[in-house]
Amino acid sequence: xxxxxxxxxxxxxxxxxxxxxxxxxxxxxGCVAGALxxxxxxxxxxxxxxxxxEAETRAAMRQMEDDYRRIMRDMGYNVLILHEDQDFAALQxxxxxDTFLPDDYAERLAAGxxxxxxxLLPVLQLKTHWDERDMEIIVAGVRGQVPIEHRRRARPEGGxxxxxxxxxTPVPQGTVDVGHAIAxxxxxxxxxxxxxxxxxLTVNKVLPRRGANEDITLWVHxxxxxxxxxxxxxxxxxxxxxCVCHADSLGQIVEEVTRILPDTQVFEFSTLVQGRxxxxxxxxxxxxxxxxxxRQNRAALRRxxxxxxxxxxxxxxxxxxxxxxxxxxxxxxERRYEIGILRALxxxxxxxxxxxxxxxxxxxxxxxxxxYVLGAVVGASLGGAALSGSVLGAALHPLLIVxxxxxxxxxxxxxxxxxxxRAAGQDPAEILKEMT
Amino acid sequence: xDILCLKKITKRFGKEDQSLVALDEVSLQxxxxxxxxxxxxxxxxxxxxxxxxxxxxxxxxxxAVVLDQSLYAMSIExxxxxxxxxxxxxxxxxxxxxxxxxxxxxxxxxxxxxRKAGRARGQAMLERFNLADHINKLPGTLSTGERQRVALAxxxxxSPKLLLADEPTGNLDVENAATVLTALADFAREGGAVLxxxxxxxxxxxxxxxxxxxxxxxx
Numbered sequence: 001x002x003x004x005x006x007x008x009x010x011x012x013x014x015x016x017x018x019x020x021x022x023x024x025x026x027x028x029x030g031c032v033a034g035a036l037x038x039x040x041x042x043x044x045x046x047x048x049x050x051x052x053x054e055a056e057t058r059a060a061m062r063q064m065e066d067d068y069r070r071i072m073r074d075m076g077y078n079v080l081i082l083h084e085d086q087d088f089a090a091l092q093x094x095x096x097x098d099t100f101l102p103d104d105y106a107e108r109l110a111a112g113x114x115x116x117x118x119x120l121l122p123v124l125q126l127k128t129h130w131d132e133r134d135m136e137i138i139v140a141g142v143r144g145q146v147p148i149e150h151r152r153r154a155r156p157e158g159g160x161x162x163x164x165x166x167x168x169t170p171v172p173q174g175t176v177d178v179g180h181a182i183a184x185x186x187x188x189x190x191x192x193x194x195x196x197x198x199x200x201l202t203v204n205k206v207l208p209r210r211g212a213n214e215d216i217t218l219w220v221h222x223x224x225x226x227x228x229x230x231x232x233x234x235x236x237x238x239x240x241x242x243c244v245c246h247a248d249s250l251g252q253i254v255e256e257v258t259r260i261l262p263d264t265q266v267f268e269f270s271t272l273v274q275g276r277x278x279x280x281x282x283x284x285x286x287x288x289x290x291x292x293x294x295r296q297n298r299a300a301l302r303r304x305x306x307x308x309x310x311x312x313x314x315x316x317x318x319x320x321x322x323x324x325x326x327x328x329x330x331x332x333x334e335r336r337y338e339i340g341i342l343r344a345l346x347x348x349x350x351x352x353x354x355x356x357x358x359x360x361x362x363x364x365x366x367x368x369x370x371x372y373v374l375g376a377v378v379g380a381s382l383g384g385a386a387l388s389g390s391v392l393g394a395a396l397h398p399l400l401i402v403x404x405x406x407x408x409x410x411x412x413x414x415x416x417x418x419x420x421x422r423a424a425g426q427d428p429a430e431i432l433k434e435m436t
Numbered sequence: 437x438d439i440l441c442l443k444k445i446t447k448r449f450g451k452e453d454q455s456l457v458a459l460d461e462v463s464l465q466x467x468x469x470x471x472x473x474x475x476x477x478x479x480x481x482x483x484x485x486x487x488x489x490x491x492x493x494x495x496x497x498x499x500a501v502v503l504d505q506s507l508y509a510m511s512i513e514x515x516x517x518x519x520x521x522x523x524x525x526x527x528x529x530x531x532x533x534x535x536x537x538x539x540x541x542x543x544x545x546x547x548x549x550x551r552k553a554g555r556a557r558g559q560a561m562l563e564r565f566n567l568a569d570h571i572n573k574l575p576g577t578l579s580t581g582e583r584q585r586v587a588l589a590x591x592x593x594x595s596p597k598l599l600l601a602d603e604p605t606g607n608l609d610v611e612n613a614a615t616v617l618t619a620l621a622d623f624a625r626e627g628g629a630v631l632x633x634x635x636x637x638x639x640x641x642x643x644x645x646x647x648x649x650x651x652x653x654x655x
Binding site (some may be wrong): 002005006010012013014166337338340341342343344345346347348349350428429432433 | 463482483487490492512513516517518519520521525527531533534535536540544545551590594
């Protein structure tokens, strides 16, 4: 008869002792596997939560960017490009520039690869007395926005593109776009006829209220304005929409514009631009803070789980070792006479130790994989990972299970070593004398 | 050649000033074919003598030799191996292992042997003791006499040269006791040596030599 057969027979004879040891090993290994799976699942979940938050933030920011773009477009131009000699004080006094630029400057700017501005509108604005209605007004000649081809191609997916819907549509020859204050005063509406400098013009559209000089402006075709004011081939400004929304973007715009058009200067309606930039920065900051707070929460939860496992795992392992030790002590005590007989029959000390060590090795070999699988499943579930997820796949790697079995085997062998040694060291004569 | 040779064996228990002399210069020789019975009252040292002769209890003085091997000159593990190969034990309480079947109990001392060969030997031994129908039963299901026969078969499975029996018929009825004693006598006749210790005069009837023991000394 082989030694392992004797061990198996004894296990079935003392099922409770063996089952109880097996369960303790399974619990200890399960705690270790569960802790590892829990932390891995936690990390995976954290990654997923943060990734989702970041995606949401990106989407929200993109949406906000679109909203701002629409809002800013509706608010009108926020940048004016002027001749370098234009005096700002004079501009403030007169309301219109008094220096001039060639009327192809907007095209040159567009062709020069401008990236910080959008909606380029070359304009010739002059203050004049409207004789037919006896009113001081501004007449502005425009040909329409200059397309910026490279920016059209760079239109972002999902958002409205730069240069998409023009702020100012072209004014056809023989027509006029009427500023809100003028239209209100003279009750003009679309299709009405009016006289300006002796020319009969049809009202193309009435512009919405801007609360600025545009409200007292009549917009006509650029050629018409150049002819009236004898400024053929000239404009005195280029309106534009700043599309780079950093608080310090003016410097970039100036640098870019003056690189392409060296004899110009840039005037920014700073409150609009800065308001937009600040609002955007504030929103971005709020999103960053939300993500950071989530990250902090997850980190705190991980620390809490780590601390729990740092206490629980050694306790479970120590508990299993102590329990296996006590079970082996009980088993040795219960089998005292059997050991005496086996020694009398010629069993060596090694074989007696083998009887007890094989017994606990079987506990580890059966209990460890069962506990490992169960612990990993429970740990992954508690950590919020899906049962079919990568966490469970990694936790149930065969090498890890083998390592768990080997570690559990080493643990129980150490735990059972002293009682087994004591069993082997018992004096058979003493036992046999007790028996007679 | 003597199978067992004990010379002036002395064994004391307890501390020196209050020690009890369990064996007092006991000398004994058992040649091949000897069936020797030692009779005496309880506590006279019979079991101590048996354990000393069986290499399980080191004497304080004297020498114990089995088949020319000085038992206590060997290491513990050498003694265990020698015991397994050479000496068989039979006890009054049988001491069968409760979770092993009859056949497994009988073949338990054959750990090193080929499983198939060991099983065949065990079956043959059980047939010899009329236990062929019980090979797969657990000891708890057997009668007292059957259990003692199983113990006897286990003691003989390794074909020992020396059989040491401690009150082997103490728990048996007349019929079973006779069977056991016959088996012991047969063992001696086949060339082995039997040392039987008992307090029962009837159990010594089959022995070739009967010796009396009292207070640790052979009379």
